Amino acid sequence: MDTPTRAVEKALAEVGMNRADLARKLKVTPQALSRVLKVEQVASQRSLWPEILNALGLEIVIQPKEGSK
Secondary structure, three states, X not given: OXXXXXXXXXXXXXXXXXXXXXXHHHOOOHHHHHHHHHHOOOOOOOOOHHHXXXXXXXXXXOOXXXXXX
């Protein structure tokens, strides 16, 4: 299973964007976006993650881990 950052990287590649393009779309600096992607605090109230996911048409899905009940 991918980490949130890896899923974003895959989605960027699929739509032909890079991190700088996404930063411009979100109206943040590339450095701010890199910090968010590095920390991966998806649930933080001050996080850019909701905007990142929305901009790329992604959603968070919670499911049981393989091998667990």
